[in-house]
Amino acid sequence: MYDFSAIEKFWQKEWQNTNAYKVSNDSAKPKFYVLDMFPYPSGKGLHVGHPLGYIASDIFARYKRLKGFNVLHPMGYDSFGLPAEQYALETGQHPAVTTEKNIETFRKQLDNVGFSFDWSREVRTSDPKYYKWTQWIFLQLYNSYFCHTQKKALPISKLVNKYATNGAMPKNGEMIPGKHFTADQWNAYTEKEQQDILMKRRLAFSAYGEVNWCEALGTVLANDEVINGVSERGGHPVVKKKMRQWYLRITEYADRLLEGLETVDFSDSMKEMQKNWIGKSEGVEIQFAIGNGQQQLKVYTTRPDTIFGVDFMVLAPEHDLTDQITTPGQKEAISKYLEYVKSRSERERVAEVKQITGAFTGAYATNPFDGRKIPIWIAEYVLAGYGTGAIMAVPCGDQRDFNFARHFNIPITNIIGERFNGEEANPTKDALLSNSGFLDGIIMKDAIGVALQQMEKLGIGKRKVNYKMRDAGFSRQRYWGEPFPIVYKNGIANAVDEKELPVVLPHVENYSPGPDGQGPLANLTEWVNISDEVKRETNTMPGYAGSSWYFLRYMDPHNATAFADKKIIDYWNQVDVYVGGTEHAVGHLLYSRLWTKVLFDLGLINFDEPFKKLLNQGMIQGSSRFVYRLNNYESGDVDTNLVENRLILLSKGIFERSSNDDNKEVLAIVNKILNIKTTNTEIKPSFAISPLHVDVNMVDGVNLNIDAFRKWKPEFKEAVIILEDGSVAEPGEESSGSYICGVEVEKMSKSKYNTVNPDVLIEKYGADTFRMYEMFLGPVEQSKPWDAKGIEGVHRFLRKLWRLFYDDTKGKVWNEEKAGDAALKVLHKTIKKIEEDTERFSYNTAVSAFMVCVNELADLKCNTREVLQPLLILLTPYAPHIVAELWKRLGNTVSILDATFPKYESKYFVESEKEYPVSINGKMRTTIIISLDASQDEVEKIALENEVIIKWLDNKPAKKIIFVKGKMVNIVV
C-alpha cells in the first residue's frame, strides 16, 4: 500500500535531520541560483495559489541538483508592511508579534509541501540584523550622485571636490544664477546652501511631493486606501498635500534600465511593460509666447508636425502659470476647478475619459508660425509631472483633445484633409499635411524633422528626450518599516554614522499618526529629539526597500561586517531563475534592478542585472460558489413578509427555468411551503434573487453539502432550501435531491469564501500528489481557476507507480530481470521528454509524460529495476517523497536527491518508416506507411496508387504534390 502520509512524514524529518538542503558557498560544482519572489507573510495563511510558483521553482532547483549543480534555493520574508500595521491599529497588537506569528503559520504550511529550501539562510526584512544593511545601502545611495559623463554612480565626495575646485560652470553660454557657480562662490556658500545643491544630485534625496492626505483620519493614505476621492475607512475626504519626502533618483538610470533589458531573459511582454513604464520618448520642447509676449509657455510634444493643427493649449491645473495668466474674469471658474481637481486621484484624472472637465484661463498663446491666438485651458488629464506639464492640443489627431474640443465647442482645424472625418481624431503619421503653412504637402512623419529644424532655427524649440517614469517615492508616514539613517542638524539632513547602524525601530504603544501627517514615530519625542539641534527623520522606508536587495543577502545571510562577502557574491552571481508574478513587473523588478546597478557602479558587486531569467507564474483564481436567496417576492394576495421573514434559497435551475413559465413553478413551490392559497391567479408572481457566496469547501462540484451549509452560520440553520427537482429540504430531514450552486471565477480571497487551503488537500492526498496536481493544472505562466476535481487522477497515477514496485496483494513485484526493448524505449522516450519539458518549465506536459510512461510500463508488465530506477530519478523533482521511499526500498544507500539524472540514448529510436498523413487540398484523407528515405518521386507514386486517394481524386489530375519529409503529404487538385 502506498501510505503517503507515513512516507512523507518520514522523509521530511529525515531530510531535516541530515541537513539535506543545506548549501555550501564553497563547491567545485557549477553554481545555480533559483529564487522565488519574496513573500509577505500575511495573516490569512496560504491558499492553493501561493505555492504554485514555489513548486515550480522547487522542481527546477531539484532538477538542477540532479544535473550536478550546487543549487542555491533560499526562502525568507518581506516582513515589513502595511497590513501588519493596519492590524495593529485595529487590535493594538504589536506588528512584530503578529508578524512572528504569521511567519510561523506560513512556515508550517510551506513545510507540508516538501520544499528544498535551505532554511539556514532565511532572512527577514524586519530583523535589525537585516535592515542594518538596508539602511547601509540607502546611505550608499544618499552618498552618491549620477555622473552624466561616465553615466554611472560616483561618490558624492567627488562632486564636492569638483565644486570646490572648479565650481559648476556652463559648458557653453552664459552662467545662469541658481544653476551655475564658481569654485569661489561654492566655497563661500553656507553649509545649508551647499547641502541644498548636493541634495539635487544625490541618488537618495529629499524633496517636496504630494501625498493623499485625509484630514479626518489625520493621516496619509495609500492609493488603495482611497476610493473615489474618499478614504476607504470611514469615507472621509482625501486631498493632495505637499510634504517633504525621500526619493530615489531612478530617472537617472532610465537609459541604463532600458539597455539592461537587452541582456536579460524576461518575457517580451514583461520587457514591454517596463519599457512603457520608463516611457522614453523623443520630442520637442516648444516655446509659445503668451499674451503680448512677457510670458512663455513651454510645451512638450512628440509631434511637432502638427503645429498648425493646434487649437488650444492645456496646462496641468497645478502648473505655475495657471495663477499668473488667469484673467480676472476667469478667476472664479479656475479656482472652482482647482478645488475639484484637488480631490481627484491621479488615476481618476487620467482614466476617466467619459467625463470631460476643464476650465478656460482667459489667456491666449500665439502660434509662432501663423500668429493665430490659441486659448489656454487647464484640465485634469494633463499631469504636472510629465513633460513640461503643458500640452498643445491637436484635436484632429488626438482623441482626448478632440473630445475636449467638442465638449467645450472649440473650433477644430483639420490639417490632414480627407484623413479626418470630423467624427473622431486620426492619430496617423502617414497623412499629407494641409492648412499647415510651410509644411503643406509633406507626409507627417517627414514633416516632424522639417518642423523641428525650423523651430530650432527660430530658437523656439529644442529636441528633448522625455521619460514618463518619475523618481521613486521612498518614504512612508508609517511605523512598520525601516527607519531612515538620517538625522537633521539644525534642519540640515545628515547621514547617521555607519558605526551607529542599525537605527533600530523603536517600540511604540500607539500606532496612530503623528502631528501634521507625520508617521507614528513623530510621537516619540524622546527618540526624535536627540538634542536641541539634532532630530531624527520620522518617516520610514517603503515595502520595496528591503526587497530590492534580499537576493544578495541570501548568499551570505549571517555576515555581520558587510551586506554580503564580495567573494561569495562573485561565486553565486546573478539569480539564474527568478520565479514570481507579473504584478511585480514595474515595481519591485525595476527597483531591484536599480539597486543592483548602483551597487555595481560603486564597485560593491560585479554584475549590474540581478535576474538573468524571469519566469512569471500565473494567478490561481478562485472558483466561487453561490446560493440564491429569494426576496422581494410578490404574488397577488401573498403577504410578502411571510417570505421576507424566512430565508428561502432556490437551486440554480429553478429560478433559471422560471423565466420560461411566468414564474409559475416558483410560485407553486413557495406558496406550498408557506401554506398559502392564492386566489388571485391574474397577477404574475415576481421576485428577485440575490446570490450569496458560499464556502467552496462545502460544495462538491456544484452540489451543495446541505448539512455542512446549515451548520456554517446560524442564519442558515432553518433555511428553506429548494432543490433542483423542486422538492424542499427541510431542516433535519434527509433529502434525495440536490441543490445546485452557481459558479463564478473571481480573485481567490477569504471574503469570497473561495479559498482552498493546501493543508486540507495534502492531508487527504499527500504533498507529492498536491505538487504534481498544481503543475498538472496547466502552464505555470497562465492564470487559471482552481478546481480540485482532477486531483484524484494525479493521485491514481502515484498509486499506479507504486504498484509497479509493490502489488497490494502480492507484495514486492519489482525484480532484477533484463529489460525488454519496448520498455527501454518507453524509458528513454520519457527521459527525453522530461528533460526537455523541465528545461522549459512545461511542467504540465511533463506530468502527463510521466502518466503515459507509467501506463505503458504497466501495460508491458515491466517491473524491472533497470527501467524503474532511472524513472524514480526523473520523478524526484516532482514527487520527492515517494521516490525517496522506493529508492531506498530498491536498496540504494546514497540519497536520491544527489542521484545522477539519467542520460537519453537515441539508439532505441532508430526508425525506418513513418505513417504519413496524406491530405487532398489540405484535408487529411488517409495515412500511408512509407519508408523514411523515400524520395519525392517515390512518395508521389505510392500516394497516387493508394485506393483512398484514387477515390478522392475522382479522376482529376493532381496539380501539385507537396511532400515534407518526416511530416506529411498534400495533394493539390
Added chain:
RNA sequence: GCCCGGAUGGCGGAAUUGGUAGACGCAGCAGACUCAAAAUCUGCCGUUCGCAAGGAUGUGCAGGUUCGAUUCCUGUUCCGGGCACCA
C-alpha cells in the same frame, strides 16, 4: 482610458519551427471482477448526418495570407493583471 496577457470538447488542458486538432487527466456512459461496496481493469466519449462504412462541421467572432492556419496578419468581442503609498 493607457499598457500587458488570455480565449481550443461537459471541465483543466495538449499540439515545442505553419503540417494527422483534442495527448494526458477529470467528469460521464457501458462492461469485467465482487454477495455488495471500494479499489482495479476493459471499451466508448467535440458537434452533427448515418445501421455501418463514411461524410459534413469544428480552436471567442469577422476577414486575409498559404498547397495547408489553434499557430502568421488586420479588425472586433469578452475575461484577467498592472497603472507609481497593497506587497
